[in-house]
Amino acid sequence: MSVITIERKVLEKNDAIAQQNRELFARHGVFALNLVSSPGAGKTSLLEKTLEHLRGTLPVAVIEGDVQTDLDAQRVARYGVPAVQIITRGGCHLEAHLIRDALANISLEGISLLIIENVGNLVCPSNYDLGEAMKVVIASTTEGDDKPLKYPAMFRNASVLIINKIDLVPYVNTSPATLKANALQINPSLLTFETSCTTGAGIPQWCDWLRRQALR
Amino acid sequence: MSVITIERKVLEKNDAIAQQNRELFARHGVFALNLVSSPGAGKTSLLEKTLEHLRGTLPVAVIEGDVQTDLDAQRVARYGVPAVQIITRGGCHLEAHLIRDALANISLEGISLLIIENVGNLVCPSNYDLGEAMKVVIASTTEGDDKPLKYPAMFRNASVLIINKIDLVPYVNTSPATLKANALQINPSLLTFETSCTTGAGIPQWCDWLRRQALR
Numbered sequence: 001m002s003v004i005t006i007e008r009k010v011l012e013k014n015d016a017i018a019q020q021n022r023e024l025f026a027r028h029g030v031f032a033l034n035l036v037s038s039p040g041a042g043k044t045s046l047l048e049k050t051l052e053h054l055r056g057t058l059p060v061a062v063i064e065g066d067v068q069t070d071l072d073a074q075r076v077a078r079y080g081v082p083a084v085q086i087i088t089r090g091g092c093h094l095e096a097h098l099i100r101d102a103l104a105n106i107s108l109e110g111i112s113l114l115i116i117e118n119v120g121n122l123v124c125p126s127n128y129d130l131g132e133a134m135k136v137v138i139a140s141t142t143e144g145d146d147k148p149l150k151y152p153a154m155f156r157n158a159s160v161l162i163i164n165k166i167d168l169v170p171y172v173n174t175s176p177a178t179l180k181a182n183a184l185q186i187n188p189s190l191l192t193f194e195t196s197c198t199t200g201a202g203i204p205q206w207c208d209w210l211r212r213q214a215l216r
Numbered sequence: 217m218s219v220i221t222i223e224r225k226v227l228e229k230n231d232a233i234a235q236q237n238r239e240l241f242a243r244h245g246v247f248a249l250n251l252v253s254s255p256g257a258g259k260t261s262l263l264e265k266t267l268e269h270l271r272g273t274l275p276v277a278v279i280e281g282d283v284q285t286d287l288d289a290q291r292v293a294r295y296g297v298p299a300v301q302i303i304t305r306g307g308c309h310l311e312a313h314l315i316r317d318a319l320a321n322i323s324l325e326g327i328s329l330l331i332i333e334n335v336g337n338l339v340c341p342s343n344y345d346l347g348e349a350m351k352v353v354i355a356s357t358t359e360g361d362d363k364p365l366k367y368p369a370m371f372r373n374a375s376v377l378i379i380n381k382i383d384l385v386p387y388v389n390t391s392p393a394t395l396k397a398n399a400l401q402i403n404p405s406l407l408t409f410e411t412s413c414t415t416g417a418g419i420p421q422w423c424d425w426l427r428r429q430a431l432r
Contacts, residue, residue: 039254039338039367040359067339069365090369092308092339120367121339122255123283123308142358142381143256149285151255151336153306165358171387173414198389 014128017096021103021131028108031214032116034094034130036154037138038147039120042164044072045197046138047117051079053207054113058214063102063116065094072117082106093125094118113214126153133213134159141165142172145179148186155186160193162206167196230344233312237319237347244324247430248332250310250346252370253354254363255336258380260288261413262354263333267295269423270329274430279318279332281310288333298322309341310334329430342369349429350375357381358388361395364402371402376409378422383412 025032035043047062054060062083064072073085084102086094099116108114116132118125126135137158139147142165148155155161161183163176180192193209195202241248251259263278270276278299280288289301300318302310315332324330332348334341342351353374355363358381364371371377377399379392392410399406409425411418 038256038336038359039363040257040356066366068368069362071362071366090339092337119339120254121308121337123306123335123337124340140256140358142356142384143254146285146287147255150282150287152284168358168384168387171384 011127014096017100018129018131021096021099024103024108025114025131025133028111030108030111030114032114032130032132034116034118034125034132034135035138036118036122036125036135036158037120038122038140038143041120041138041140041143042197043117043120043138044075046162046164046195047115048075048079049197049200049203050115050207050210051076051081053203054211055079058113058211059111060113060115061106061108061111063099063106063114065098065117065119067091067119082111088119092119092121093128094130095128096130099130113210122147122151122154126157136160136162138162138164139179139183141169141174141176141179143174145174145176145182148179148183152186155183155190158187159189159191161190163192163194165196165198166194166201167198227343230312233316234345234347237312237315240319240324241330241347241349244327246324246327246330248330248346248348250332250334250341250348250351251354252334252338252341252351252374253336254338254356254359257336257354257356257359258413259333259336259354260291262378262380262411263331264291264295265413265416265419266331266423266426267292267297269419270427271295274329274427275327276329276331277322277324277327279315279322279330281314281333281335283307283335298327304335308335308337309344310346311344312346315346329426338363338367338370342373352376352378354378354380355395355399357385357390357392357395359390361390361392361398364395364399368402371399371406374403375405375407377406379408379410381412381414382410382417383414
């Protein structure tokens, strides 16, 4: 019995549970997003800006995934939305069964949008379906414009790319246009947004799109 | 047979090969570093600055690890040092056997310093000994100051922390002092440097330390 076989079995089992999660979301009319990125690309900051912008217009719930600590759930809880923290205790990605367990602690009644913030990791979460409608990958301008070429699986499996920290472009050696072109080379159907959580640029456009997806 | 058991066997096999690599380094008097960080924290840029600064004073070789592409080996090759690229094809970390295979393509005769640049990933590479003398973790100021608390294993298993991109501190909401304090809370014996590959700040101090380690 090889490790490869075990991994395939793990993925098959994961996909079966992801499908159950997806059916649960469909029954409740919940649009579920899986937010992925490198550590420090700004997932939690973008989530906070999103919750602030959507407040009062869309019922949102959040599942936070972290290797350790519940710092992110504490940040999100300030916005008055239902939030559950998953701590993977060393695990490098979320899996569908962890989402299923977290969902036992959230009532989806009346929720339109569920945002799942994955562990900060540009490699491992790409393989794991959680039952989400789509993966949203965040790439910050401070990471350089070559990341889509170097970590292609995540950009291939995502539906949306958010180029974050655009306020820092004057101070770094990164071209958002090149970053976007590299991402589109990997995945031509990526929808892209450019945002800054410091200046608020791009947040309304991203949230308007999100609201349309969640309410349709 | 559980996945846990398989993982333990993989780690035991890895550690045995890492020990062989370590003995090979010792026989050749090579000081080997394992450079780890999130994607885009500046591993390759720091490596380039290091090669530039050490040029002519210390014989260096490089092993580049990437999920996809040999972009980094191309960047490093400009500095006239022996460099081998490992492409993991989706794999999220380097393992000792990959280093052993790469070493078959580098002559260690006369080399004093071997720098291994791991895959950009703040989680998975922490568990895998490659035979290095020490792990050096790079955290960039743009990632925020909470990363040591959120990804503790990497900071616990590293001997050196480089706080990179200090030139961007005026533009981000990160305190290098807090970042350092959080890292020391996880691992009180961490040696820390602060660097900028844009201004060159801290590069001489880091390289002087590196030279002393490699030549002693």
